[in-house]
Amino acid sequence: MRFEDLNWMDVESYLKTDDRLMFVVGACEQHGYLSLLTDIKIPLALADAASARTNVPVAPPLNFGVSPYFTRYPGTLSLRTRTFIAIIEDLVRGAQAHGFRRLLFLNGHGGNHPATEVLSELMNELPGLKVDWYSWWTAASVKAVAAEAGLAPNHANWLEAFTFCRVAELPSGVKPPTPSARLLSADESRALYGDGVFGGGPYSAPEAVMERVFDAALSDILARLRFD
Amino acid sequence: MRFEDLNWMDVESYLKTDDRLMFVVGACEQHGYLSLLTDIKIPLALADAASARTNVPVAPPLNFGVSPYFTRYPGTLSLRTRTFIAIIEDLVRGAQAHGFRRLLFLNGHGGNHPATEVLSELMNELPGLKVDWYSWWTAASVKAVAAEAGLAPNHANWLEAFTFCRVAELPSGVKPPTPSARLLSADESRALYGDGVFGGGPYSAPEAVMERVFDAALSDILARLRFD
């Protein structure tokens, strides 16, 4: 139940019986051989699945995030941190004004974490508002799946290589580790990561593993949608 | 050829032979009985069609615009003007840094027009950059189709009732005129427009008319992509 499939009367009806909403935030940035929209596609697929089970609607995804370290990879479109947090603020105020009171942000991109402090600021200002933020790849449940499968999870490697994120053949084998101690500029990132995949794990994983990853994250999301 | 179907290597290859890019901007806002994403769906469909004919890629749509007058209709999520223009600035700088030099913004929403001044500011700052902005419903070609069909075009009426924007049954008949002389607050807008459709024309039009509208706009876009 995405907003794109609803009109305003549908949302008005929904708000008579529920006050939850899912937002999807991610990035338009290099993901090695995968889609530039990988960080949107994954949380959006999770949101769709969670919506199918709970009827909580999904606001349109914010297709751009904060990716300054990848701007030397063509196709990466990064928002400044201050722009990104201004958007988050506008979306939250907008939803709150309509009567939404429990907002779950499904985040697909690490660079978007500055939003979390802004969300705390907004909860202070807007009484009664509850906001949650879920970055699926950092979840204990997902890490456990990876550990069990013996696969090191990382940016643009098998962990994100869902079928729906693939736009090209993936290399076989394992990408060598790409250790980085420091914050990297865009030039340094490109020099270090080459094809854009962070090292230490394989480029792809068996479909069954991907399903377990997806299910683990979905489970977490369903739990969080209870807003206990 | 949307960015979501490409990886960064694809974009790097493309930039060796072309420097054009299409952006899609719109709104998440009430459109009467139509989808909340109507203002994205239409320019995105046009972008897809134009991309199929020219191979010019389409950046991910910016799913939110400036809609302060509709915020009393649930589901409308409006960005502040200053947020919106900050995004436009980031997207343009990002594309320009990769080597894109001719950018066509396909706009689906009237409230986004503050971007045009910012685009002029950016062209002054970034030498060699050409930017165009196309709001399909204001085009002479589209107005001519409407006039020929004898149908008054307006927000959320037949003009936007493409099949792919429909999410509910449409009323039959003609919406009575909704004259407004002034800028309206969100409360005044809701009081005046009721179901959200601007008056003066029918709720829907024959499919043949919709095709002529679409083709007229597509034609314009293909011409603009030549950036003469």
Add this chain to the structure above:
Amino acid sequence: MRFEDLNWMDVESYLKTDDRLMFVVGACEQHGYLSLLTDIKIPLALADAASARTNVPVAPPLNFGVSPYFTRYPGTLSLRTRTFIAIIEDLVRGAQAHGFRRLLFLNGHGGNHPATEVLSELMNELPGLKVDWYSWWTAASVKAVAAEAGLAPNHANWLEAFTFCRVAELPSGVKPPTPSARLLSADESRALYGDGVFGGGPYSAPEAVMERVFDAALSDILARLRFD
């Protein structure tokens, strides 16, 4: 009744019986052979005339607007869009705090239109506030005068060549058309427009036509000051 001719006690007295105020916004920018302040002089003259008939006071003009496309013409002083909308916000809040409730912006410059969305945002935030925005050269009434006179109206041509805007001799004859399909940078604008006058019409018009233009706009303003 301009603010410059009043002291604060006068405004306090006025507010006991009325709550209307006119603002004048325009630009300091090239207007071909005409004054750099043309976009202020015209709406200010209209405001003075409307004030004489209604006693509604006129706030000091904002002498700068958003003119990024003309910054290669010396004397053009353009505000960034974000600066301009910040000013508009401050002026509206300031007037509202004193008790003004019906504000009419008389605008002389096309680049200032980003203000209108901000005005809607402000009306949402400040209950009871009504704001109107009038750009005289876009009015149907003014276009009708031009059409009747058979003169194509355009930037810096006869349409703005009121006696009080002239600071030099005007060329005779008609400026050839200057067609522009795209947004233009400041360099492109200067290359295209040359003397700065947009083409398609004569450099001046008979005084009687100018009077009809002025009267048409004044009539509109008087109607809008009723804030029906």
Add this chain to the structure above:
Amino acid sequence: MRFEDLNWMDVESYLKTDDRLMFVVGACEQHGYLSLLTDIKIPLALADAASARTNVPVAPPLNFGVSPYFTRYPGTLSLRTRTFIAIIEDLVRGAQAHGFRRLLFLNGHGGNHPATEVLSELMNELPGLKVDWYSWWTAASVKAVAAEAGLAPNHANWLEAFTFCRVAELPSGVKPPTPSARLLSADESRALYGDGVFGGGPYSAPEAVMERVFDAALSDILARLRFD
């Protein structure tokens, strides 16, 4: 030689032989019995006089300044500090882009002083730019005239009661002192100052004194226009 009496060709010509420009900044705020535009009228009159002697042009006045402490006096329209400094930045960059290299700001209002740090920031960024800032009422020369005349100068009292600032009868006699140790809110200011005139001196002074004040400030300005 105000910008309003020039067109862009005039400014282009001027810049071939000179690179100086005067800006006028002030406030729209209560000045007791005097005009709400007193803080513009005085520096503008000085600018006109200096321009007549030097041919240095005068940009249009910025009719609003930073006056938060006077917003309980109707007619005061105060810009936020951040808005004001954004305008100053835009004006300086705009003038510098045309080739102006020596800018003299004639300031009529104490609350505008935050601009001076921003002007230093801009000089660091724009090599070759020289900027001066002159607040006439703080000048040693003006204070000397007041001292010699035995009149305590203050906001809205005789010091600013030039003929061209008067819009009402002035009280006779001396306003009692209005001592203030702290920063004042708008409410506290109104309670303390009553009619808005700061105390300690008379409401008006003989014309001959006013002329000496004016001449002293003009003299300073002419010296500063040499930009030694």
Add this chain to the structure above:
Amino acid sequence: MRFEDLNWMDVESYLKTDDRLMFVVGACEQHGYLSLLTDIKIPLALADAASARTNVPVAPPLNFGVSPYFTRYPGTLSLRTRTFIAIIEDLVRGAQAHGFRRLLFLNGHGGNHPATEVLSELMNELPGLKVDWYSWWTAASVKAVAAEAGLAPNHANWLEAFTFCRVAELPSGVKPPTPSARLLSADESRALYGDGVFGGGPYSAPEAVMERVFDAALSDILARLRFD
């Protein structure tokens, strides 16, 4: 009683019986031979002394101020004006939210004065809040001490050469005057001031004079802490 020596329970207790707080603002900037933190050390020493006598706590110092004219002297770290006023705003709102109602800013640096207008804006917005701003070196009492001692006070000369600000030997004798008529860029400042000390007075003064300066400022602060 600095915040660093308190925990939150201590502040909560304090607020049951008092609502005053001292802030210390200054700069990290060149002070000739003296410490880069001179503009913090002096008001912080004064705050400590005042706190010892009154029990009013001292918030942590803001160690950076607005110093654009000194950025060519290594070690100077200047905040943009807009950054500085944003900090001031956040600190005031934060203190007010806890229940502090009387705030005394002890300022050590001239470039920070743009804060005062922002403080007025905040008092307008936050009813019941009283804010005071004290720049010790501009106080009549301090100037009187200097005059009595026959020593011209200036930036980085004897006036600031308290023992606790010294980090190197001071030159003997008097620095020649360094007259400046205009706003200076950082390059111009360094060229004019050389070692960074403003001229006209000696590099140091007898300890007894320094004590009188300190006591004069402390006396002022104690008076202001009464917030009459």
Add this chain to the structure above:
Amino acid sequence: MRFEDLNWMDVESYLKTDDRLMFVVGACEQHGYLSLLTDIKIPLALADAASARTNVPVAPPLNFGVSPYFTRYPGTLSLRTRTFIAIIEDLVRGAQAHGFRRLLFLNGHGGNHPATEVLSELMNELPGLKVDWYSWWTAASVKAVAAEAGLAPNHANWLEAFTFCRVAELPSGVKPPTPSARLLSADESRALYGDGVFGGGPYSAPEAVMERVFDAALSDILARLRFD
């Protein structure tokens, strides 16, 4: 070697042979029974120790951070995210302009992490600049010490209870766990955490453990100062 013990000549000398600088960022916020400045005191002590071994100077600490979730605990003074990142930007640009090229931020507070994206943005813009960010309590080395000691580390518990952070008696025993699944508002935080200490570990630890924690972090810092 803190900036407060240096003058500008010292910094100029230093820059002839080295280009490294340490910044200390933290927070003024509740830390249970510990000092409100705990998040500054720890990284500053580490910076001092690292400076003693390497001669790399330490810029003045930024005494305020982003702590929206703790603003219901008196004494917490939180900067908005956008203010904080503006400061970071100014400090980095300022240091870079002097010739510093390798900057190590020692961070004491989790809420400050939005800075890291901004630091990447700045490295993109300022060629040759290397920036590192170290949050001591998240370091593997520190976690290893805690694990080895069998003590769960957390906000304001033993982990931060260095002697130099204590301002009151500490409770004995272990704070019960305080599980939190969601982002919390300030009200929710106070309700959940009570005395402000996050649960799961003891209030204090043996001095020997604290030394090992300190040494582990110091070791990391010394390694990072090599900027390999």
